[in-house]
Amino acid sequence: MTPPEIRPGAVRPSDAERDQALEVLRDGAGNGRLSHETFLGRMELVLHATSRGELDEAMTGLPTGKPFERFVLRAVGRVSAFGDRLNRAWRTERLPGLSLPDSGAGQLTIGRIPGSGLRLHDASVSRQHAELRHENGGWVLYDLGSTNGTHVNGRRIAGGVRVRAGDQVRFGNLEFRLASD
Numbered sequence: 001m002t003p004p005e006i007r008p009g010a011v012r013p014s015d016a017e018r019d020q021a022l023e024v025l026r027d028g029a030g031n032g033r034l035s036h037e038t039f040l041g042r043m044e045l046v047l048h049a050t051s052r053g054e055l056d057e058a059m060t061g062l063p064t065g066k067p068f069e070r071f072v073l074r075a076v077g078r079v080s081a082f083g084d085r086l087n088r089a090w091r092t093e094r095l096p097g098l099s100l101p102d103s104g105a106g107q108l109t110i111g112r113i114p115g116s117g118l119r120l121h122d123a124s125v126s127r128q129h130a131e132l133r134h135e136n137g138g139w140v141l142y143d144l145g146s147t148n149g150t151h152v153n154g155r156r157i158a159g160g161v162r163v164r165a166g167d168q169v170r171f172g173n174l175e176f177r178l179a180s181d
Contacts (some may be wrong), residue, residue: 013055021046021055028062098176100139100165101132108132110171111144124148124172132163139163148172 013021022043029039045058098118101108108117111129120129126146133140140160143150151170152161163169165180 011052013049013052017052017055018046018049021049021059024059024062033062095168095175095177097179098169099179100163101134103134103137106134120171120174122172122174125174126172129171133160135160141169146172 025034025039025042025046028034029036034042042058046055049055049058101117105117109128109131110116110118110120110125111127112120112122112125113127116128118132126144126148128144129146130144130150131142133142139162141150141152141157141163142160143157149156149170149172151157151168152163153168163178165178167178169176169178
């Protein structure tokens with residue numbers, strides 16, 4: 001890959017200026033001012049900009065705002081999301097605990113099929129839903145192609161994800177909080 005040509009007298013943007021431009025783009029996309037495709041295109045311009053003028057072009061039509069205004073808007077967003085975070089925390093604490101096996105267990109199969117190490121009797125759980133394996137001194141949870149998915153801390157997993165005590169796991173519609181003995 002050949003390096004981009006830098007025009008004589010052009011001042012290359014600093015990392016701080018690029019970060020600020022990316023923050024403006026994120027705010028624009030978050031506020032609905034930019035479509036996903038436009039956001040990606042402008043982000044590409046910011047990351048490859050060789051002058052401050054190119055950064056300014058990427059910001060065309062977007063309010064750059066003052067740092068204080070961005071701080072206030074971000075603070076208002078955090079305050080308004082507080083109730084949701086509180087509700088999730090309350091629900092997480094009320095989840096039934098699921099003890100992690102001893103490290104010598106090696107692996108634990110999870111599903112509806114008889115013979116599973118953890119047999120869950122719920123139609124939303126696949127017959128062979130997930131597997132918990134002890135690898136490299138910790139536990140890794142694998143989804144086995146389940147229909148309704150395996151989730152760790154609210155995110156659906158594909159493949160393996162390292163888990164530990166305190167993590168929230170969901171198999172189909174059944175949720176648990178991992179605990180150690």
